[in-house]
Amino acid sequence: MNELALDTARDVAHEPPLGRTARAEIPVAGMTCGKCAATVERALESVPGVASAHVNAAQGVAHVEYDAAATALPALHAAIRKAGYSPGEATCELPIKGMTCASCVSHIEAALARTPGVASATVNLLGGSARIAYRPELASVEALREAVRSTGYEVGEAAPAGALAAAPEAEAEREYRTLMRKFWFAAIVSVPVMLLSYPDLVPGLRDWMPMGSDTRRAVWAVLGVLALPVMLWSGSQFYAGMWAAVKHRSANMHTLIAIGITAAFLYSVVAIAFPALFPEAALAEVFWDVTTVVVALVVLGLALEVKAKGKTSEAIKKLIGLQAKTARVLRDGREVDLPVEEVVVGDVVVVRPGEKIPVDGEVLEGASAVDESMITGESIPVEKHMGDEVIGATLNKTGSFRLRATKVGKDTALANIIRMVQDAQGSKAPIQRVVDAVAGYFVPAVMILAVLAFVAWYDFGPDPRIVYATIVLVTTLIIACPCALGLATPTSLTVGIGKGAEQGILIRSGDALQTAKKLDAIILDKTGTITRGEPSLTDVVPASGFDTDEVLGLAAAIERGSEHPLGEAIVRGAEAKGLAPGKASGFAAIPGHGVSGGVDGREVLLGNAKLMTDRGVQIGALGAEWERLANDGKTPMFVALDGKPAGIVAVADTVKPDSKAAIAALKRMGLEVVMLTGDNPRTAQAIARQVGVDRVLAEVLPEEKAHEVQKLALGGNVVGMVGDGINDAPALVQADVGFAIGTGTDVAIEAADVTLIKGSLTGVVTAIEISRATMRNVYQNLFGAFIYNTLGIPVAMGLLYPFFGLLLSPLIAAAAMAFSSVTVVTNANRLRGFQPRGVAS
Numbered sequence: 001m002n003e004l005a006l007d008t009a010r011d012v013a014h015e016p017p018l019g020r021t022a023r024a025e026i027p028v029a030g031m032t033c034g035k036c037a038a039t040v041e042r043a044l045e046s047v048p049g050v051a052s053a054h055v056n057a058a059q060g061v062a063h064v065e066y067d068a069a070a071t072a073l074p075a076l077h078a079a080i081r082k083a084g085y086s087p088g089e090a091t092c093e094l095p096i097k098g099m100t101c102a103s104c105v106s107h108i109e110a111a112l113a114r115t116p117g118v119a120s121a122t123v124n125l126l127g128g129s130a131r132i133a134y135r136p137e138l139a140s141v142e143a144l145r146e147a148v149r150s151t152g153y154e155v156g157e158a159a160p161a162g163a164l165a166a167a168p169e170a171e172a173e174r175e176y177r178t179l180m181r182k183f184w185f186a187a188i189v190s191v192p193v194m195l196l197s198y199p200d201l202v203p204g205l206r207d208w209m210p211m212g213s214d215t216r217r218a219v220w221a222v223l224g225v226l227a228l229p230v231m232l233w234s235g236s237q238f239y240a241g242m243w244a245a246v247k248h249r250s251a252n253m254h255t256l257i258a259i260g261i262t263a264a265f266l267y268s269v270v271a272i273a274f275p276a277l278f279p280e281a282a283l284a285e286v287f288w289d290v291t292t293v294v295v296a297l298v299v300l301g302l303a304l305e306v307k308a309k310g311k312t313s314e315a316i317k318k319l320i321g322l323q324a325k326t327a328r329v330l331r332d333g334r335e336v337d338l339p340v341e342e343v344v345v346g347d348v349v350v351v352r353p354g355e356k357i358p359v360d361g362e363v364l365e366g367a368s369a370v371d372e373s374m375i376t377g378e379s380i381p382v383e384k385h386m387g388d389e390v391i392g393a394t395l396n397k398t399g400s401f402r403l404r405a406t407k408v409g410k411d412t413a414l415a416n417i418i419r420m421v422q423d424a425q426g427s428k429a430p431i432q433r434v435v436d437a438v439a440g441y442f443v444p445a446v447m448i449l450a451v452l453a454f455v456a457w458y459d460f461g462p463d464p465r466i467v468y469a470t471i472v473l474v475t476t477l478i479i480a481c482p483c484a485l486g487l488a489t490p491t492s493l494t495v496g497i498g499k500g501a502e503q504g505i506l507i508r509s510g511d512a513l514q515t516a517k518k519l520d521a522i523i524l525d526k527t528g529t530i531t532r533g534e535p536s537l538t539d540v541v542p543a544s545g546f547d548t549d550e551v552l553g554l555a556a557a558i559e560r561g562s563e564h565p566l567g568e569a570i571v572r573g574a575e576a577k578g579l580a581p582g583k584a585s586g587f588a589a590i591p592g593h594g595v596s597g598g599v600d601g602r603e604v605l606l607g608n609a610k611l612m613t614d615r616g617v618q619i620g621a622l623g624a625e626w627e628r629l630a631n632d633g634k635t636p637m638f639v640a641l642d643g644k645p646a647g648i649v650a651v652a653d654t655v656k657p658d659s660k661a662a663i664a665a666l667k668r669m670g671l672e673v674v675m676l677t678g679d680n681p682r683t684a685q686a687i688a689r690q691v692g693v694d695r696v697l698a699e700v701l702p703e704e705k706a707h708e709v710q711k712l713a714l715g716g717n718v719v720g721m722v723g724d725g726i727n728d729a730p731a732l733v734q735a736d737v738g739f740a741i742g743t744g745t746d747v748a749i750e751a752a753d754v755t756l757i758k759g760s761l762t763g764v765v766t767a768i769e770i771s772r773a774t775m776r777n778v779y780q781n782l783f784g785a786f787i788y789n790t791l792g793i794p795v796a797m798g799l800l801y802p803f804f805g806l807l808l809s810p811l812i813a814a815a816a817m818a819f820s821s822v823t824v825v826t827n828a829n830r831l832r833g834f835q836p837r838g839v840a841s
Helices: 032-044 075-080 101-111 141-149 164-197 213-233 236-247 253-275 290-312 316-324 414-426 428-459 465-479 482-502 510-518 528-530 548-559 565-576 610-616 623-633 659-669 682-693 702-714 724-733 746-751 762-795 808-833
Strands: 013-014 021-029 052-056 061-067 092-096 120-125 127-134 326-331 336-341 346-351 361-365 366-373 381-383 401-407 505-506 521-525 531-542 583-588 592-599 601-605 634-642 644-655 670-678 695-697 718-722 737-741 755-756
Touching: 021 075, 032 061, 052 346, 052 531, 052 583, 061 075, 075 601, 092 141, 092 548, 101 120, 101 127, 101 141, 101 428, 101 482, 120 482, 127 141, 141 548, 164 290, 164 528, 213 236, 213 253, 213 290, 236 253, 236 290, 253 428, 290 465, 290 808, 316 414, 361 623, 366 682, 366 737, 414 482, 414 505, 414 510, 428 465, 428 482, 428 510, 428 762, 465 762, 465 808, 482 505, 482 510, 482 762, 505 510, 505 762, 510 737, 510 762, 521 528, 521 702, 521 724, 528 531, 528 644, 528 670, 528 682, 528 718, 548 565, 548 583, 548 592, 548 601, 548 634, 548 644, 565 644, 601 610, 610 634, 623 682, 644 682, 659 670, 659 682, 659 762, 670 682, 670 702, 702 718, 702 724, 718 724, 718 762, 724 737, 724 762, 737 762, 755 762, 762 808
Parallel strands: 521 670, 521 718, 670 695, 718 737, 737 755
Antiparallel strands: 013 021, 021 061, 052 061, 092 127, 120 127, 326 336, 326 346, 346 401, 361 401, 366 381, 505 755, 531 644, 583 592, 592 601, 601 634, 634 644
């Protein structure tokens, strides 16, 4: 059962072969406190075979290690239910071999959906896998595997942990080499077959092989012997695929190709073995060239498709390649180089200049600049000091430092990003579900049309009717291409979602990607989204007789040691200017007014106008400055020394440097931008003026945010919501597309459809640009695939013959069919070169 994929959103596990330790992460509903967690832990540890169980009550997840030979997931679920709690669903990912087109996807998804206990099943044609959510007490992984096998497809073995990219890549390379060997064999055989099948067109051969001669008959018989291994070996995958489909009363692309080349081959056999059955010698022609050339061209198309499909997942390969291979860990006082897989939480890791940071952690000592561009997309290195968090796989630039490992293995930021991108690439956009439904009827419809065309030509066509009818039958079967339909959407989604990951944008699903294209209104939460989310010192206005440093020094001294965010901002501002605030004595907080205390034996007041009035301080001309600063959305505070006004210090949650440019870019893209905040209207309007937002929703309570999103949507808008806090989560879920700032809370990120790792509004602009470019590419692919089939099939059936005397050759049909799917994948790969304009005008 080693195909169970890791997925922290649901019940997940990794189970190796029997007799080895397995690990599971099981969401548990109903826990409310630490006592609940302890109860679940005891219940799990009582199950025979469980080595350890740890329950995180905050996350609602149970982490279990157990012997796969002694117990399994259903037993763990039963233990949790017995303790009075509800386990979540399990999610498994099954690699599937042999899928070729959208009709394959439809058959497998239908079979899985019919399996008792399956909640949902999504088949990824491009990735060759199925992701299934199911209830372990009702369905086992073996039952899911059997459901897939029942449709005629082979369930492969999942790659072991740590080989996420290598195994699929190696499998694809093996498949490509095999197909190319088959192509070259078919192509080499096709050359003499083509020349000798039409001796009347080749000077010299016409005299040697005259029509009706025994020589011609003998040579054609030899050609049949040469064509047989091409059909049976180079075209073996067509017959294997057709047989698997026939066993389960279905049809696919392989069915069409196999019937087409077999019909051509059998006609030729009859023409050679029983020429007397034909009324005229001219009718006893052979179509060996159709068999060999069609096989060669279609196999070449499959090989090129495999090669091109590999390029669509370059982003995942790059992400996996970012991971450091080793870590320098302190063990027993010595520095030891270990594989990164052996680092555990709590280890102290030494990082030197120029090295990759191996795991997520917290800086214990030292300082450096870290290049986080590979994760966040931000090109400027970030300064890191003691207590700062660092991300695994980022690059240490200048200094050396030591960190304590906080997240390792599958819990690191990089592992989570890879998992999110893989899940998103395996998801489906709404438009793809429609295409899959259409494709389910495509192959049977083509077979019916081919038979009807054969009958029509045989009954009403010109002589030799049997020849024309056979050509039309074969051509119609061969030209139809369900592959192009099946690949049109997933290839573009895979590249587009990967492109987003390269830019520090994690798009959770194909649904979100498609919807983001349609957005026409976007709501921005002010705090932490437009602004930095923490107050900082913005202004110091000295009164007559005082200087700036003196006023700031007095304010910082009185606030030193304060835990109030405004006080901390004043102290940080003073330290940034190199001031050393003195010590305050007799500190007293005056609720709703400010603070007071003594500095160097002198009385200092810091607070609002009410405090100054109560203490008899005449603020005079400073009142106008206070009003100006307040109108700018800042929080001004008067400073008084010994009963006289000394000045004003102002603090504000400052706007992020790129917010204004990002909002301007959103407007240029045609979106209505709305700012939402709990602040008073004056502060809200001041921030809105700074960043260029025209519509402001002020004094909105946290519980009302989702309602505001709903009201905007009821006006006919497709609404996006950008936020970062826990209180933004309901609004993010309510929006058509929720964007979470990556520096925000885990709750907001979990609720969002798109996560912006960099924490900048420019990510919203880039995400929408990528969505529009990707969906434009999808529509191009679908248009090409539908137009190809809509025009190609009638032409193959001979629709142009009565008007222009044109009848399509099976060889041309094979070439067109082979390269139609290659064209779709190649067009999707164009997205890899897409460069978002971002906030540039």
